[in-house]
Structures are given as C-alpha cells and as structure tokens.
Amino acid sequence: DTGVSQNPRHKITKRGQNVTFRCDPISEHNRLYWYRQTLGQGPEFLTYFQNEAQLEKSRLLSDRFSAERPKGSFSTLEIQRTEQGDSAMYLCASSLDQTGTRTTNYGYTFGSGTRLTVV
Amino acid sequence: GENVEQHPSTLSVQEGDSAVIKCTYSDSASNYFPWYKQELGKRPQLIIDIRSNVGEKKDQRIAVTLNKTAKHFSLHITETQPEDSAVYFCAASNTGTASKLTFGTGTRLQVTL
Numbered sequence: 229d230t231g232v233s234q235n236p237r238h239k240i241t242k243r244g245q246n247v248t249f250r251c252d253p254i255s256e257h258n259r260l261y262w263y264r265q266t267l268g269q270g271p272e273f274l275t276y277f278q279n280e281a282q283l284e285k286s287r288l289l290s291d292r293f294s295a296e297r298p299k300g301s302f303s304t305l306e307i308q309r310t311e312q313g314d315s316a317m318y319l320c321a322s323s324l325d326q327t328g329t330r331t332t333n334y335g336y337t338f339g340s341g342t343r344l345t346v347v
Numbered sequence: 348g349e350n351v352e353q354h355p356s357t358l359s360v361q362e363g364d365s366a367v368i369k370c371t372y373s374d375s376a377s378n379y380f381p382w383y384k385q386e387l388g389k390r391p392q393l394i395i396d397i398r399s400n401v402g403e404k405k406d407q408r409i410a411v412t413l414n415k416t417a418k419h420f421s422l423h424i425t426e427t428q429p430e431d432s433a434v435y436f437c438a439a440s441n442t443g444t445a446s447k448l449t450f451g452t453g454t455r456l457q458v459t460l
Binding site for chain 1: 351353390436446450
C-alpha cells in the first residue's frame with residue numbers, strides 16, 4: 229500500500245446519469261476526505277470521515293451527492309442526476325488522526341483524482 | 348468559515364532567483380498551514396507545513412513563515428530550478444475542531460532558464 233488510490237481515473241457521462249467513484253486510502257489512515265477541484269482553482273472541501281463516521285459535509289454537497297465509508301476503509305462518492313456543472317476533478321485524501329499523542333501529523337496524502345466530464 | 352487568499356496568481360522567475368508566495372487567512376482559530384505543489388495533471392503533494400506555535404520552518408531550499416497577529420503566512424523558495432515550476436497552494440485548518448483544509452486559489456510558478 230503505497231498511497232491513496234482512486235478509480236476510475238477518468239469518467240465521461242451524459243447529463244442526468246449517475247456516477248460513482250471509489251477511493252482506497254492508505255491502510256493505517258483513519259481520516260478520509262473528498263475534495264473537488266475545477267480548473268485554475270484550489271481544492272474545495274466536500275466531506276470527511278473519521279473511520280466510518282461522516283463528520284462534516286460542505287454546503288457544496290447537494291442532495292445529489294452522497295458519500296459512504298461503510299467499513300472505515302474505502303469510500304465511495306456518488307453523484308446522482310449529473311449536471312454539466314459537476315464536471316471537475318474529484319480528489320480523495322487520507323490522513324492519520326493522532327490527536328492526544330505526542331507526535332501529531334496532520335498532513336494529507338492525496339490520490340490522483342477522478343476527472344469527471346459531464347456532456 | 349475560513350477564507351484563504353493567495354497572491355500572486357502567477358509568478359515568473361529566472362532560474363536561481365527566489366520566489367515568494369503569500370497567503371492570508373481569516374479565522375484566528377486556524378493553527379495548521381500546509382503548502383502543496385501540484386504539477387500539471389498530477390495530485391497535490393505536501394511540500395512543507397507549519398503549526399501556529401512556530402514562526403518559521405525550513406526544509407532545504409523551502410521555507411515557510413507565519414505571522415499569527417497579521418494572519419499571514421508565506422512560502423519562500425530559494426535558488427529556484429526548472430523543476431520547481433508548478434502550481435502552489437496554501438491552505439489553513441483548525442485541527443482542534445475539524446481537519447478540513449481550506450485552500451487558496453493557487454500560484455502558478457514558472458522558472459525560466
């Protein structure tokens with residue numbers, strides 16, 4: 229396990245279709261994040277999990293978006309009834325929460341992303 | 348919520364010169380400030396970070412400074428090389444309440460020969 233893995237790398241879909249992306253984090257990482265990045269912009273936070281619990285969701289995450297991390301390992305992000313405005317790079321990241329330990333490392337490791345194009 | 352502003356949006360320097368990228372943040376509770384480098388078509392990669400209990404951190408040619416009072420932090424790259432060409436993002440978070448990062452809009456650094 230050398231990093232965060234995301235599948236698929238690219239997805240082209242027709243408007244109105246549903247899509248699902250998968251993220252496999254670094255195995256010992258208990259935090260998992262989803263971000264969206266459009267051209268020329270920084271990543272925008274969508275949601276994050278601590279183990280299997282979804283602790284925060286951005287206002288950007290409309291009702292058409294849902295994320296799960298059922299066993300605290302991999303995560304899926306589903307977009308229903310896709311719109312052209314959903315076209316973006318969807319990035320997953322993971323980190324190890326070491327709150328309460330002497331050594332704290334808050335650094336994320338990002339995956340390579342899934343580029344979604346809605347036509 | 349947190350708001351991070353980043354300047355400049357583009358920066359061109361000659362090889363060997365220094366580059367400085369500046370960010371400001373709005374939430375005084377933010378206490379963790381990482382910098383990411385993103386090459387074209389690749390994932391963002393953490394290059395250096397700083398926590399609010401220190402004012403400066405160095406790692407070879409890269410340094411980050413933090414002014415908590417002014418809510419500014421900056422990335423300094425010395426002796427720039429062509430492989431430093433990339434988009435650089437600053438970010439901020441409050442690790443005490445949530446671990447989400449709020450990113451700046453990025454600086455495209457071009458190192459010319």
